[in-house]
Amino acid sequence: MEKITGLELSPRKIDYLKYLYQKDARIRTNEISEHFNVDPSTITKTITELSNSGYVDHIPYRGVKLTKMGKEYATFLIHRHRILSLMLKQHGLESEDACREASRFEGYVSKKAIDRICSSMGHPRMGVCGKIDHAYCDFGQ
Ligand SMILES: [Zn+2]
Numbered sequence: 001m002e003k004i005t006g007l008e009l010s011p012r013k014i015d016y017l018k019y020l021y022q023k024d025a026r027i028r029t030n031e032i033s034e035h036f037n038v039d040p041s042t043i044t045k046t047i048t049e050l051s052n053s054g055y056v057d058h059i060p061y062r063g064v065k066l067t068k069m070g071k072e073y074a075t076f077l078i079h080r081h082r083i084l085s086l087m088l089k090q091h092g093l094e095s096e097d098a099c100r101e102a103s104r105f106e107g108y109v110s111k112k113a114i115d116r117i118c119s120s121m122g123h124p125r126m127g128v129c130g131k132i133d134h135a136y137c138d139f140g141q
């Protein structure tokens, strides 16, 4: 995919992509709407937008799953989440709070900033809520 800035998607879309990444299968849009407690018509609209920009493959009545590009992007999203939550934990937050707080603002932090922070933290392997994958890190900056 084209170079990621990290600022491509709204917080809501980020949540959906991360959810789909964790599911790792084609799921019904109903499932997303129930999980996030959002009206099904709103979900369909957002999923259609994600599909038009190439992040998900949506087949009406069969459901939605990530495309290759969507998976790559989700890998970045998870990386960003885990770096920011680890950073918050290192500054005194409990793990759960660190995760929750990071989820509130992570969508506004650029990949460039994350790559720098990750580098200055020494590319940590273990985050607050899982392993940290550095496949898309820009090393040596
Ligand atoms: Zn987390």
Ligand SMILES: [Zn+2]
Residues within 6 Å of the ligand: 118, 119, 123, 124, 133, 134, 137
């Ligand atoms: Zn890294």
